[in-house]
Amino acid sequence: MRGTQRSDTIESEREVNKCVHCGFCLESCPTYVVTRSEVHSPRGRILSVKLGLDAEGIETCMYCRRCEIACPSGVKYDKIITTARRPDAFKKLMLKTLERPRLLYLGTSAVMKGNGRLSYRLRDFIASPEEPLEHEEKDPDVYLIPGCITSTFFRGTVEKALRFLQEKGFRVKILNGCCGLAHYSEGDVKGGDEALNKLVPSHIKSSGKVTLVSLSSNCTAHMREKGMNVMDFHEFMKSMNYHVRIGNKFTIHYPCHANLLGITKSLADVISDKENMVQMDDPSFECGAGGAFFLFNEKMSDLVIEEKNRKVKGSGAEIVISTNPSCSLTLKKSGKKVLHIADFL
Amino acid sequence: MSLKEELKEIVGEKWVITGEESSLFSVDGFTAYKGDPSMVVLPGNEEEAVKVVRSIVKRGEKVIFRGSGTSLSGGSIPVDGEIVVGLSRLNRIEEYKGNEVIVGPGIANIMVTKNAPPHLFYAPDPASYSVSSIGGNISHDSGGIHVVKYGPTFNSVLGVKVILPDGDVEDLLFHNGQLNPMSIFIGAEGTLGAVIKARLKLFPKPESRVSVFATFDSVTDAGKAVVEIFRKGVVPSALELMDRNIIRAIESSRYKADLPNVSAMLLVELDGSIPQVKEEKEVVKGAIEDNSGRIIDAKGNEDEFWKARKGAFPSMGAISPAYVTLDCTVPRSKLPNALESIEKISREENVFIANVFHAGDGNLHPLIPYDPNNKESLLNALRVGEKISKIAITMGGVPSGEHGIGIEKISIEEMYYSEEEIAVMKRIKQTFDPNNLFNPWKIFRPKSLPRQDDVLKVMWEWE
Ligand SMILES: Cc1cc2nc3c(=O)[nH]c(=O)nc-3n(C[C@H](O)[C@H](O)[C@H](O)COP(=O)(O)OP(=O)(O)OC[C@H]3O[C@@H](n4cnc5c(N)ncnc54)[C@H](O)[C@@H]3O)c2cc1C
Ligand code: SF4
Ligand code: SF4
Numbered sequence: 088m089r090g091t092q093r094s095d096t097i098e099s100e101r102e103v104n105k106c107v108h109c110g111f112c113l114e115s116c117p118t119y120v121v122t123r124s125e126v127h128s129p130r131g132r133i134l135s136v137k138l139g140l141d142a143e144g145i146e147t148c149m150y151c152r153r154c155e156i157a158c159p160s161g162v163k164y165d166k167i168i169t170t171a172r173r174p175d176a177f178k179k180l181m182l183k184t185l186e187r188p189r190l191l192y193l194g195t196s197a198v199m200k201g202n203g204r205l206s207y208r209l210r211d212f213i214a215s216p217e218e219p220l221e222h223e224e225k226d227p228d229v230y231l232i233p234g235c236i237t238s239t240f241f242r243g244t245v246e247k248a249l250r251f252l253q254e255k256g257f258r259v260k261i262l263n264g265c266c267g268l269a270h271y272s273e274g275d276v277k278g279g280d281e282a283l284n285k286l287v288p289s290h291i292k293s294s295g296k297v298t299l300v301s302l303s304s305n306c307t308a309h310m311r312e313k314g315m316n317v318m319d320f321h322e323f324m325k326s327m328n329y330h331v332r333i334g335n336k337f338t339i340h341y342p343c344h345a346n347l348l349g350i351t352k353s354l355a356d357v358i359s360d361k362e363n364m365v366q367m368d369d370p371s372f373e374c375g376a377g378g379a380f381f382l383f384n385e386k387m388s389d390l391v392i393e394e395k396n397r398k399v400k401g402s403g404a405e406i407v408i409s410t411n412p413s414c415s416l417t418l419k420k421s422g423k424k425v426l427h428i429a430d431f432l
Numbered sequence: 433m434s435l436k437e438e439l440k441e442i443v444g445e446k447w448v449i450t451g452e453e454s455s456l457f458s459v460d461g462f463t464a465y466k467g468d469p470s471m472v473v474l475p476g477n478e479e480e481a482v483k484v485v486r487s488i489v490k491r492g493e494k495v496i497f498r499g500s501g502t503s504l505s506g507g508s509i510p511v512d513g514e515i516v517v518g519l520s521r522l523n524r525i526e527e528y529k530g531n532e533v534i535v536g537p538g539i540a541n542i543m544v545t546k547n548a549p550p551h552l553f554y555a556p557d558p559a560s561y562s563v564s565s566i567g568g569n570i571s572h573d574s575g576g577i578h579v580v581k582y583g584p585t586f587n588s589v590l591g592v593k594v595i596l597p598d599g600d601v602e603d604l605l606f607h608n609g610q611l612n613p614m615s616i617f618i619g620a621e622g623t624l625g626a627v628i629k630a631r632l633k634l635f636p637k638p639e640s641r642v643s644v645f646a647t648f649d650s651v652t653d654a655g656k657a658v659v660e661i662f663r664k665g666v667v668p669s670a671l672e673l674m675d676r677n678i679i680r681a682i683e684s685s686r687y688k689a690d691l692p693n694v695s696a697m698l699l700v701e702l703d704g705s706i707p708q709v710k711e712e713k714e715v716v717k718g719a720i721e722d723n724s725g726r727i728i729d730a731k732g733n734e735d736e737f738w739k740a741r742k743g744a745f746p747s748m749g750a751i752s753p754a755y756v757t758l759d760c761t762v763p764r765s766k767l768p769n770a771l772e773s774i775e776k777i778s779r780e781e782n783v784f785i786a787n788v789f790h791a792g793d794g795n796l797h798p799l800i801p802y803d804p805n806n807k808e809s810l811l812n813a814l815r816v817g818e819k820i821s822k823i824a825i826t827m828g829g830v831p832s833g834e835h836g837i838g839i840e841k842i843s844i845e846e847m848y849y850s851e852e853e854i855a856v857m858k859r860i861k862q863t864f865d866p867n868n869l870f871n872p873w874k875i876f877r878p879k880s881l882p883r884q885d886d887v888l889k890v891m892w893e894w895e
Contacts, residue, residue: 107745107755110563113500113563125457138455143453157562159686159749161750
């Protein structure tokens, strides 16, 4: 344990030293865009780590990693922030809950009935949690990974995806759990890796015969970065040469981590009525959810949500396609219909 | 009420930053020296900005304005406890009218074109254009790759509104008459007034824009080709040169564009009407080939090549954690000699120097890496830098083409200007700011050092 922490710190230090303080990352950062303060900018955060300050910015980072795309020096910002952050007791509990979506369902159902800030906030974004769909066939050839939030708050999407896979003749097993991205975002790298190992045990990872399909694009990105061979749902559709029709003016949101790995670029390829597509300004601009960020940093998150939805509304689209669940929750605040590509099956 | 309380009342509690967090505003793009602000204030609009400045100057406190903090000469570094007033939140676009626009100073340069009517663009484009602010651009009179044809920021600013050091507001957005009173604020680095609004000129987008790329076996030949292009009567809209060292840095960074591994590369952009551009392209090709250059086909990578150029400075970060950027200019005809001299210095002093610069206007940018954990290495980089600047000056050039004097070039500036010229500048400063409250440590060598500091000593030649 000590050993890994030390190597984390060394890696973080190396990345901190790579930063030449050019500021090229500023306008790519959602929290800088809405505050225009160095404190809430990637450069400011890196400098606070360098100077060893206990600065507010460390807490307000949404871990969207857009700054990494903007950085010409190739600073791997994620290494810095995950080393600088540590989850408190409450967040630790939350992370544990994400690993077991059934618990998440029971937990959020209970909390949503309450009167605290968190209860209010949850009600503001979530209609009603549903029990995660369980499904297991013998000798599965496709493992469907909904992602913890999709399992619990978008069961309808999981049902559609499952039905599609079955109709196409696949034997499916659903893997409910958390890929560990949420843990990384809170600085719990070790916990994140453990969560992923629990979600996708090594015998599945190493088996060359099965296909892993993910319904949450940022989770797809995270699992790929962790070296897993996993397909985003739309990529699977594409490999089957299957197209859907949206039927109305639509725009595509690029979830941040998926965008970092270039995953959502091909989403338009599985849509047959491209004539209905309109671009929103800066489609990979952070949605404002930041995983669970929106639950704990309400003010900052609301400002980013507002900025994002201004872009959404500016596109003139009726429908927003979002293949990542936490993004979908905040995009709904635009008043538009927000749907996953699998919802059109 | 204390000043802090007063400022909090004006801008709101969370926009006044004190304590250790304020040190996040202690440096800009020039990282060799770290300042220490006593406080940071981020007003949210023009009215607040005026009130903030009035409160500060009323008490005789010193203040420094900050845009996006990308200055390469340390322009926005609070050297000795100045209060930083950041104007980045004043980023509104007031209105586009004809081929003009009025904006707040905090807006990023890129946004002016992005929001403009589709047939217009804002021409000055420093490589930092995606983040650097219009207020900062005006205060450093920043250039960019399009200076060679469209001029630096100066040529695109039609009017400004400023807060003066006595707290008065002067509205020069629309001014009449022979003298142009607003021009004094362009390039003044925030020492004479704070720009709180600017009226900018937009150019119509050209009908056609094409690029020509060429490689050379020596930087001197590339320099000769540059001279030749102009001699043949072509004024490109951009003309940039990169040497092998900077190409190496770029190729190890995110801006990797599969650039050829050559001694020198020229990037030329021509814009105008279709027939004009076509004709000029042939002339440029001829000038390049006459100087042993080879035209290369970008194979659809044109944009990547230009992006690589724009990302060249920070991509140095991929090979060195810190670097000094020079900004001297030489007359275009002296380019080949200047490049030869730089090569010679690099050899003699055994230092790595990467060159990437605006060849079209003779604005050199030798980049000299150093180890930030080793003072001697920084001091050496600064000394080599000074040597190069001196050579440029003897060739008839100037110490700074676009990055400003800031704290970095104070002693070099004294080499260039005569005593009388500096005295005139000081009188101007004295007239506007008799108590030296606005950006007090910039441009002129102070009578004494604020504190014992090796870097300041070397830069300001206080040994
Ligand atoms: C990687 C990189 C590449 C660059 N490329 C170029 C280039 O190609 N060409 C070029 O010319 N420059 C370049 N620069 C330098 C820099 O970006 C410019 O000088 C830019 O104009 C600074 O803008 P800023 O908003 O960051 O200003 P800041 O750094 O915040 O401030 C610069 C100066 O202006 C003053 N100031 C800022 N705002 C105001 C205001 N509203 N009123 C009064 N004074 C004010 C400050 O006090 C300071 O003296 C580059 C910098 C970097 C880091
Ligand atoms: S991860 Fe996102 S929020 Fe955090 S510093 Fe980078 S761009 Fe900003
Ligand atoms: S863009 Fe990269 S090098 Fe520049 S300030 Fe941001 S993190 Fe540092």
